[in-house]
Amino acid sequence: MAEIIKVYKEHLPSLRFIGKCYTNADRVGGFGHKWAEWFQNGWFEELGNLGGAPDIENGYLGLMRCDSSNFENTFEYWIGLFFSSDTSVPSGYDYIDLDDGPIGVCWIKGKEDEGGIYGMHEQCAVRFQENGMGNFKNDHENRAYFFERYNCPRFTEKDEQGNVILDYCVYLADL
Template sequence: MSAKITKVTKEHLPSLRFIGKRYTNADRIGGFGHKWGEWFENGWFTSLEKLGELKNIENGYIGFMRCDFSSIENTFEYWIGMFLPENTEAPDGFAFIDLPESDVAVCWISGKENDGIYDMHGDCISKFKEEGMGNFRSDYENRACFFERYNCPRFTEQDADGNIILDYGIYLAD
């Protein structure tokens, strides 16, 4: 089975601070999997988990992206980190993005990790538009903000067919 969207929903996120590390297209080796390996090897998620947690939202480790779609090559950023309460102090070596309270559109992408779950951006955007959630928020630099959420246990525990679920979200405009 190839990856497929199994759920589309709208969630509400409070004002929050995303804390992590920023990467660009220059850091790609195919994708950013090697950077995730660095995070686990260096215990960086453990450092962030000690800072607290956002209550009453779906959460997990986050691959946060933003770019101006009119100039993707020059503006694309890929961050690895976590959503944390606003005003949380970023530890040395980490950066942050403050995000306003907002609704987000979220797709659940089901499949095997090596079978296309990371290649569903266009499918999710189309599905969001079909569901009436096509008014995407841009930041002060005209960048859309979207993310992969590695929710436990959806992403970490395989179903009977060996599939996992990756959450894919995008910030919506008011």
């Protein structure tokens, strides 16, 4: 069973997220098949050659944004990486420019192969609120931004029980 083991606030600088965007129409249960496509096609390696974003915790990212009042029509699931805000975007990729600001982070511990670490958005939202981080930032289209950060080594190295830690993050409104 997956559990949230840590909740904290972090500050990110202005960043450029570079990747590819998917919608609910691309779901096959979830987006695991799109992740497999990324690894098969070497897209992470291609983007990795751009240098990444210095001075932040990084990793492969599954970034989601949507307007919660119109989830079905506005949900986007992006796969990619964070970069410095002035990074050139290679052909075949799209990007989102993100302002500097605070994020809330939940560490979700569990077994990746059982899928329990995924789908814990509601539990994380409750824990963010309990920890004074309930004001999620919305953009000019009323979309909130959440992301899964597959940090190395937390996510890539299993503990003695076979558990990994997935970072689940949300951009917070400045108060």
